[in-house]
Amino acid sequence: MSGIVAAVSSNAEYSFTKPNRDSIMLLAGLGVEGDVHAGVTVKHRSRVAQDPTQPNLRQVHLIHEELFAEVSAEGFKVMSGDLGENITTRDIDLLGLPVGTLLRIGDHAVLEVTGLRNPCLQIDHFQDGLLKQVVGRDEAGNVVRRAGIMSIVKQSGAVRPGDTIKAKLPSGPHRPLDRV
Template identity: 65%
Template structure:
């Protein structure tokens, strides 16, 4: 496995209720196989309302939502007022190309270890939260392929507390790498 340069945790957030945004916190506790302690999306099986309606028994590959702080900086620079936690993320990182990581990448944050499962698929709620935001986090490449920039999802392999300022160490999975797809 290859180690990459470290980034850092910028902010952490959680919400006990199913709401679009999460509240910033001093720290969050990640629970192995479940997600963020006390967060509405924690669980072995899927907790996202639309996915529960489809099949409540499917595994929860969306236990933790991460966004790179540089995206929030870019959105604010373009006139979209968005702060950490407001797009529903649990962890905002700085200095890491989260969207460029392959599936199966392990992120070591504080004492916790996450495994990246895929891309967040932004829905209409994001546009309802802030008009223009959906278009800002979706795009197309030169081949017409949809590009999702609203963060990545992960599962918790090893639990522990995570707080702003913690280093994030990236460990890539063995080759061949698989590109992230929506989960």
């Protein structure tokens, strides 16, 4: 399973969106160099309020570019970085990956998938009604989250648009993604 990096984004300040960059540097055990969410312990405000000593399983946020086309069909305009992701991907089924999948990006960087992004009401502040587009329910009534995945950095390296992404699944049995 493989894909392509469509865009990279980071922001040193707390903001819902992140500006696109020519490249980002992933730092093992920390996240995106200079990004407000980088660190060994949680940095997302809601998580810090719960317990600031929790490990940061949300160092790098990836989202699939195909989602933007889906929400566009419903009248929403979303571009890379708008939903706060660090890496926008193309042609890889992020939501179908199991926990523990390793993503080799470019020549050196390696991420380990930790779970699903649990989107919050800030998405509706960005564009009213968008939250319902990225969080819904399946036929059985289970919550379905489509706002990307979270990961930790296992191996440092630069990431640029156009870099390849190669997924290495963990040995089974596979655990499906859940919110982190």
